[in-house]
Amino acid sequence: MDWSGSDPRYAGSLRSALTARLIDQGALRSGPIVAAFRTVPRHVFVPNVPPEVAYTDDVVLMKSDPTGAAISTVSQPAVVAMMLEQAAIEPGDRVLEIGSGGYNAALMSELAGLDGSVTTLDIDPEVTERARRTLTEAGYSRVRVVRADGEFGCPESAPYDLILITVTAGDIAPAWFDQLSAAGRLVVPLRLRGQTRSIAFDKNGDHLTGRSDVLCGFVSMQGAGANYERVLRLYEDKVVLRADEDQPIDIEPLEGVLLKPQTVEWSGILLDRNETFSNLDLWLACNFPEYCVLSVKRSAVKSGLVGPALRWGGSAVVEDETLGYLSSRPGPAKHLVELGARAHGPTAPALAANLVAQVRAWDKDYGHGRGPTFTAHPRSTPADELPIGTHITTRHTQLTISWP
Numbered sequence: 145m146d147w148s149g150s151d152p153r154y155a156g157s158l159r160s161a162l163t164a165r166l167i168d169q170g171a172l173r174s175g176p177i178v179a180a181f182r183t184v185p186r187h188v189f190v191p192n193v194p195p196e197v198a199y200t201d202d203v204v205l206m207k208s209d210p211t212g213a214a215i216s217t218v219s220q221p222a223v224v225a226m227m228l229e230q231a232a233i234e235p236g237d238r239v240l241e242i243g244s245g246g247y248n249a250a251l252m253s254e255l256a257g258l259d260g261s262v263t264t265l266d267i268d269p270e271v272t273e274r275a276r277r278t279l280t281e282a283g284y285s286r287v288r289v290v291r292a293d294g295e296f297g298c299p300e301s302a303p304y305d306l307i308l309i310t311v312t313a314g315d316i317a318p319a320w321f322d323q324l325s326a327a328g329r330l331v332v333p334l335r336l337r338g339q340t341r342s343i344a345f346d347k348n349g350d351h352l353t354g355r356s357d358v359l360c361g362f363v364s365m366q367g368a369g370a371n372y373e374r375v376l377r378l379y380e381d382k383v384v385l386r387a388d389e390d391q392p393i394d395i396e397p398l399e400g401v402l403l404k405p406q407t408v409e410w411s412g413i414l415l416d417r418n419e420t421f422s423n424l425d426l427w428l429a430c431n432f433p434e435y436c437v438l439s440v441k442r443s444a445v446k447s448g449l450v451g452p453a454l455r456w457g458g459s460a461v462v463e464d465e466t467l468g469y470l471s472s473r474p475g476p477a478k479h480l481v482e483l484g485a486r487a488h489g490p491t492a493p494a495l496a497a498n499l500v501a502q503v504r505a506w507d508k509d510y511g512h513g514r515g516p517t518f519t520a521h522p523r524s525t526p527a528d529e530l531p532i533g534t535h536i537t538t539r540h541t542q543l544t545i546s547w548p
């Protein structure tokens with residue numbers, strides 16, 4: 145069924161309610177972005193769902209691959225709002241979006257105004273065809289829709305004041321840097337050691353300086369810039385480790401490690417159950433080169449095979465034949481948990497103690513809101529010209545994560 149022709153007044157009232165919710169939860173803050181959210185008819189861009197669903201704060205699936213994995217969506221409004229706040233579009237800006245759906249391009253067109261321009265690009269012809277049709281239907285035919293692999297940007301209309309990527313990237317493509325104007329901004333959901341953060345970078349001479357970051361989730365990049373996670377099965381499909389392509393982690397020596405005696409060490413560090421551990425996870429990733437993400441099925445937790453900090457898994461470290469991971473137990477009050485570490489294998493006591501020492505170090509200096517900053521240099525940059533911090537080398541980039 146095609147719902148795009150739903151009663152505009154009804155759709156408008158649902159849109160106002162969604163906008164109010166996004167303001168309440170802090171995702172929408174700036175006046176012009178609020179106005180754009182009140183104006184752009186999201187239901188036109190997701191004609192496959194009824195208007196009540198179009199104006200729910202949720203992602204809408206548009207296309208899956210043969211395995212059922214999502215490959216194209218119209219993004220969740222709260223994530224769109226947070227990224228637009230990071231992007232800080234001004235009237236007159238020239239904008240390139242990589243990953244089309246129509247909706248975000250229409251919002252950006254409202255923000256860039258008639259003196260600015262928006263080009264949206266997608267690798268999938270079905271998506272560009274739909275984006276072109278729905279943008280025209282919603283009154284945004286001035287948005288340019290291009291079918292191309294975003295790895296190479298869109299040189300025809302460069303330079304851009306903003307390049308905004310709406311698909312998970314494992315790297316920063318050289319074309320994005322080259323096609324930014326001298327003071328241009330790049331907003332990109334970058335996957336780093338199992339977590340995806342939308343990082344807003346400012347172009348700063350020969351490198352990019354991170355200005356803000358928020359956790360988010362997107363479908364994976366296809367094409368020349370595709371970057372796949374390595375999935376290492378530790379126990380059937382119930383306990384798996386996930387690592388980035390550049391991490392030389394070998395799990396062969398870990399065969400049967402979960403059945404070996406366990407060392408448990410508690411840190412005395414208490415966290416609110418509802419707090420995110422994302423900065424702690426990144427801190428551990430910066431301090432343990434063989435950091436990976438442990439994903440577990442509920443049945444593996446129930447059977448006592450693993451006891452991770454979060455019921456779906458979390459931070460883990462591999463050292464030769466030893467596996468350690470972040471764990472938690474109930475704290476002195478219902479809303480609190482105490483963090484600790486569990487480890488199995490020949491050096492389990494040392495690894496559990498090291499993990500706990502790093503949890504304490506993080507809590508002392510960074511546990512209360514101060515996160516790291518990100519800087520991206522071309523891969524060829526000499527090491528002595530990089531800022532102090534943890535350096536992650538990808539195909540094109542030297543990313544530095546610096547803790548203040």
Ligand SMILES: C[S@@+](CC[C@H](N)C(=O)[O-])C[C@H]1O[C@@H](n2cnc3c(N)ncnc32)[C@H](O)[C@@H]1O
Pocket residue numbers: 215216217218219241242243244245246247248249265266267268271292293294295310311362363364365366367368369
């Ligand atoms: C989350 S959707 C984009 C959502 C959209 N910005 C919106 O308005 O809601 C991600 C899109 O990225 C596209 N994509 C994946 N890899 C790409 C690539 N290398 N170049 C361009 N587009 C790509 C997918 O086809 C998919 O349509």
